[in-house]
Amino acid sequence: AQSVTQLGSHVSVSEGALVLLRCNYSSSVPPYLFWYVQYPNQGLQLLLKYTSAATLVKGINGFEAEFKKSETSFHLTKPSAHMSDAAEYFCAVRMANQAGTALIFGKGTTLSVSS
């Protein structure tokens, strides 16, 4: 069965500091992994995705994530936080259903950025 665990429901950083949001997954099929961001009262926007190509994936807004099979992890990082990064972040893994395209999401991590 597929599942996603996001460690830490809230992460607080100072502007300019490193951002690290943790995600561990479980999957019975080769995993396709995603990070989405959600701003208040908006839908989800894709930050980046891993689909069995390069293990280090670069996304939008300076974010990147590294797929580590041995650790079943897909942590999201950004070298320098900006105030505009404050949002809810969701890690997701593809569902191994018939269609194989729907997503299973983690519970989310709220990122706060202080000046």
Add this chain to the structure above:
Amino acid sequence: EAGVAQSPRYKIIEKRQSVAFWCNPISGHATLYWYQQILGQGPKLLIQFQNNGVVDDSQLPKDRFSAERLKGVDSTLKIQPAKLEDSAVYLCASSFLQGATYEQYFGPGTRLTVT
């Protein structure tokens, strides 16, 4: 390119009443998803359509929820009768082709409050 459209954005109803949500996916997107996002949790798939056919409705509470996608374009999700625990944001998403590497585009969601 226009995004995924959803209406209404907000809805307040009393328990045991019925409600319907509408979604218009991005033009040309064959796959449409409805997710339920309860406060403090990640989105959970309710139903997935490929064109006008259902490919996964295993997590849809069929005693009260129904969905249709006539003509393979826009879709309606209905709840009848609503319960307090149905209070959530209902997200619609679409993707171009079936396949886990294809990005899902999310609408802004409909926030339902059941009193």
